[in-house]
Amino acid sequence: MKKILIVDDEGGFTRLMKLTLQKTGEYEVFEENNGACAWETARRVRPDLILMDIVMPNVDGGDAAARIQKDPDLAGIPIVFLTAIVSKKEAVPGGLIGGFPFLSKPVSLDELIACIHQHLPH
Amino acid sequence: MPSPTQAPDRLFLHAMLESSPDHIYFKDTESRFLRINRALARYFGLNDPSEAIGKTDFDFHSPEKAAVRFQDERSIMETGTPIIDKIELEAHRDGKTAWVLTSKSPLCDEQGNLIGTFGISRDITLLKEMEDALGKERNLLRAVVDNVPDFIFAKDTHGRYTLNNLAHARFLGKETPEEVFGMTPFDLLPPAAAELVHADDVSVWKSHAPLLNKIESPVPERWLATSKIPIFDTKGAITGLVGISREITEQKRAQEALEKSNAELQQSREELVLALEELRTVQLQLIEAEKMKLVGRLAAGVAHEVKNPLAIIRMGLEYLKSQTFGDKIIPSVLEEIGGAVQRADSVIGELLDFSAPKKMNKVPVDVNRLIRNALMLVRGEIAARKVVVEEELALNLPPVRLDAMKIEQVLVNVLTNAAHVMEEGGKLTVRTSTRQVTGIGANISQSNFRPGGRLLIIEVLDTGPGVPEALLGKVFEPFFTTQPTGKGTGLGLTVTKTIVDLHGGTIEMKNRPEGGACVTIILDADTD
Numbered sequence: 001m002k003k004i005l006i007v008d009d010e011g012g013f014t015r016l017m018k019l020t021l022q023k024t025g026e027y028e029v030f031e032e033n034n035g036a037c038a039w040e041t042a043r044r045v046r047p048d049l050i051l052m053d054i055v056m057p058n059v060d061g062g063d064a065a066a067r068i069q070k071d072p073d074l075a076g077i078p079i080v081f082l083t084a085i086v087s088k089k090e091a092v093p094g095g096l097i098g099g100f101p102f103l104s105k106p107v108s109l110d111e112l113i114a115c116i117h118q119h120l121p122h
Numbered sequence: 123m124p125s126p127t128q129a130p131d132r133l134f135l136h137a138m139l140e141s142s143p144d145h146i147y148f149k150d151t152e153s154r155f156l157r158i159n160r161a162l163a164r165y166f167g168l169n170d171p172s173e174a175i176g177k178t179d180f181d182f183h184s185p186e187k188a189a190v191r192f193q194d195e196r197s198i199m200e201t202g203t204p205i206i207d208k209i210e211l212e213a214h215r216d217g218k219t220a221w222v223l224t225s226k227s228p229l230c231d232e233q234g235n236l237i238g239t240f241g242i243s244r245d246i247t248l249l250k251e252m253e254d255a256l257g258k259e260r261n262l263l264r265a266v267v268d269n270v271p272d273f274i275f276a277k278d279t280h281g282r283y284t285l286n287n288l289a290h291a292r293f294l295g296k297e298t299p300e301e302v303f304g305m306t307p308f309d310l311l312p313p314a315a316a317e318l319v320h321a322d323d324v325s326v327w328k329s330h331a332p333l334l335n336k337i338e339s340p341v342p343e344r345w346l347a348t349s350k351i352p353i354f355d356t357k358g359a360i361t362g363l364v365g366i367s368r369e370i371t372e373q374k375r376a377q378e379a380l381e382k383s384n385a386e387l388q389q390s391r392e393e394l395v396l397a398l399e400e401l402r403t404v405q406l407q408l409i410e411a412e413k414m415k416l417v418g419r420l421a422a423g424v425a426h427e428v429k430n431p432l433a434i435i436r437m438g439l440e441y442l443k444s445q446t447f448g449d450k451i452i453p454s455v456l457e458e459i460g461g462a463v464q465r466a467d468s469v470i471g472e473l474l475d476f477s478a479p480k481k482m483n484k485v486p487v488d489v490n491r492l493i494r495n496a497l498m499l500v501r502g503e504i505a506a507r508k509v510v511v512e513e514e515l516a517l518n519l520p521p522v523r524l525d526a527m528k529i530e531q532v533l534v535n536v537l538t539n540a541a542h543v544m545e546e547g548g549k550l551t552v553r554t555s556t557r558q559v560t561g562i563g564a565n566i567s568q569s570n571f572r573p574g575g576r577l578l579i580i581e582v583l584d585t586g587p588g589v590p591e592a593l594l595g596k597v598f599e600p601f602f603t604t605q606p607t608g609k610g611t612g613l614g615l616t617v618t619k620t621i622v623d624l625h626g627g628t629i630e631m632k633n634r635p636e637g638g639a640c641v642t643i644i645l646d647a648d649t650d
Contacts, residue, residue: 010430016437023444055426084429085422105429106436106467109443 002120005030005047007038007064008082009056017051020109027116035059039067042074049120054083054097062098078119082107139171145222145245148229150238153178153195162243184213195239198228202236209246221250268299273346273367276353279360281306281323290367293341307340315340326350326363337370345374414620421473428470436463472613482624486521487529489578493552496533503538508547516554522578522647528621532629535618536582536641543586543639551583556647576647583640588633597631 004027006014014031021027032041035056042050050068054061061081068074081102103115138159139146145162149155155174163171166182179188187210194205204227212220226241267274273290277283283306286299294310296302307316319340326333332351339345348367355361439460447453497504497511504511540550559575589597598619622629627645634640 010434012434013430013437016434016441020437020441020444023441082433084426084433105433106463107433108436109440 001028002026002049002116003028003030003045003047004049004051004116005032005038005042005045006051006082007032007035007041007056007061008051008053009033009035010053017112021112024113035061035064038064039071039074042068042077043071046074047077049116050077050079051082052079052100054081055085065098065100076121078121080115080119143244145243146240147174148238148240149195151199151236153192153239156238187211187213194226198226198239199236202228204228209250220245221247271369273369274365275367276362276364277323278362279327281308281320284362285364293367293369311340322348322350323363326352327360330360337374343371344369345371410623425470425474428466432463432467432470435459439463472617475613475617482525482528484523484525486523487526488519488521489524489529489580490515490519490554492526492530493533493554493580496530496537497552499530499534500537500541503541504550507541507544509541509544510547510549512549512551514551514553516556519554519556519578520576520647522645524625524645525621528624532618532621532643533580535614536643539614540582540584540586540639540641544584548585548638549583550585551581553579553581553583555579555581578645578647580643580645581640582643583634583638585638588637588639589631591633594631594633598629 004021006017006029008014008017008031011031011033014033018029018031021029030041030045030047032038035053036059038050038052038059050065052061052065056064061083065079065081068077068079079100081097081100082105083097083102084105101115101119103111139157140160142159143161144159145165146159147155147162148157154176155178158166158171158174160171163169163174166174168174179191182188183191190210194208198204204225206225208224208226210222210224212222222243223246224241224243226239228236229238229240231237267285267287270287271289273293274285274287275283275290276285282304283302284304286294286302288299291297291299291302294302296310302310307319310316311319318338322333322336322338330352332349334349335347336349337345337347346367347370348365350363350365352363353361439456442456443453493513493515497513537550537552544550555578557577557579559577598615600613600616619629622643622645625645627643629641629643631639631641
């Protein structure tokens with residue numbers, strides 16, 4: 001079962017996402033609601049893919065992703081940004097923010113699973 | 123009875139001596155009065171002429187005057203030569219004076235022997251006073267004529283100067299008025315100028331009417347205001363004219379300078395008005411840009427705060443959709459909630475588009491092709507409403523530099539809007555044309571299009587119900603919509619106008635007289 005780490009300061013969102021994804025039976029989902037703790041959690045969990053919010057207090061998604069990428073043990077883990085600050089129109093397939101693929105909130109389960117499939121290492 | 127011509131000389135002499143107002147006297151060789159007439163007796167203050175007999179001028183006049191007379195009479199008697207029309211001032215013993223005109227001759231008896239003198243004097247004091255007064259007046263007039271700075275002249279009917287003052291003589295290049303006397307303008311002025319002066323003279327003589335304040339330039343670079351008045355003799359025949367000219371060269375130059383500076387002022391004023399208008403436009407654009415920056419920040423904040431809860435609702439719905447419920451209605455309720463989330467998300471999306479930083483990527487674009495692309499993109503909206511599309515696209519439209527994606531968005535918005543107002547079907551006409559900017563017309567009154575520049579005009583006409591006149595001015599304002607809630611964000615036409623503004627163009631919506639509305643977009647076809 002693939003492990004997915006969701007980093008988002010919205011606790012309600014991470015909880016529902018975890019429930020929904022786990023309901024598919026294909027993923028084991030971990031939550032982290034503090035950007036500053038994202039790297040530690042990633043080291044502990046060793047996820048196959050990270051879904052990362054951008055706007056978070058203290059350490060934002062960009063910094064957290066950069067720290068994870070710098071860690072040689074974690075550098076290969078794909079990161080997908082999940083953000084509320086871009087419009088749907090900008091989130092065209094193949095679009096990148098800071099070199100990372102992204103999804104615009106709110107996101108449907110179908111979009112989410114399609115994105116995960118696209119970026120999970122096979 | 124003898125005829126009057128046969129009357130004796132004595133009678134004639136007597137009548138003359140009794141009645142003549144002139145003073146008549148006869149004297150002996152010693153200058154003693156032999157006889158004086160009644161008028162002289164009155165003058166001497168005598169009751170009867172006989173009272174003067176044997177007396178001399180020394181008895182009636184001052185000694186000096188009496189001596190002069192005595193000498194005169196001596197000279198007549200010695201030379202035999204009369205004194206004719208001598209004017210002399212008589213002074214009485216009482217101090218009274220009078221001017222007299224006197225003629226004296228030798229007096230001889232019938233044999234030709236000199237026996238004395240006789241004379242006749244006329245009191246010309248009144249005449250002399252009148253002559254003096256006239257002389258004074260003439261001198262005063264001459265002084266005025268000679269000293270005024272205006273040019274004064276008179277001419278006879280041959281155009282010859284009969285009078286000039288000093289100023290006029292000098293204007294004509296002479297030192298004294300006498301040098302000009304008898305000359306004509308043809309002797310003194312360039313031929314063309316002399317012709318003009320002469321023509322005016324002739325017109326005054328012919329019309330008998332004065333010519334007043336004629337502005338003329340008889341000498342290069344000098345200007346005169348001339349008046350000429352005809353003069354007549356006592357029988358009313360024209361004898362010439364008098365004229366007065368005032369030099370107005372300085373006033374003329376000042377007037378020309380004033381007119382020039384007025385024209386310059388007018389031009390500066392027009393430039394200032396244009397600059398002011400430009401400043402106002404720039405000011406409005408700056409205010410608009412500041413507003414948009416603020417709206418942008420607001421929109422980004424709102425988007426973040428709204429999209430996160432929407433994300434939670436969405437994820438919650440996804441979770442619930444994977445559950446099974448006993449109540450069969452629940453799935454449709456979840457669909458409704460999903461639709462609402464999507465609607466809210468699209469409003470936020472358009473708000474973000476509306477407020478996003480506007481960066482332009484201008485390239486030469488075939489606008490007709492862009493219109494056909496846009497029509498393809500909205501074909502679903504058009505087909506759903508049985509709307510017929512008519513293309514009236516100008517041939518050989520020049521490529522225009524613009525941001526193709528943004529203008530395509532403009533076209534999609536306008537075309538979609540037109541399709542939406544024709545729910546029961548209708549005709550949608552898209553027209554393109556070019557035009558030269560000739561002046562400020564109704565459609566381009568607020569624009570900065572250069573006169574002489576080339577304009578691209580895109581018109582989208584529908585046959586829908588049109589827009590109530592009161593609302594026409596508001597169609598481009600944010601959140602204005604005529605469509606039911608949930609069917610439009612009210613930002614489509616605002617985004618459209620913002621994009622057209624970014625291109626320096628104009629967009630306007632009007633109702634068509636035949637029904638429906640027309641959107642006119644005007645872009646600068648020469649933009650680089």
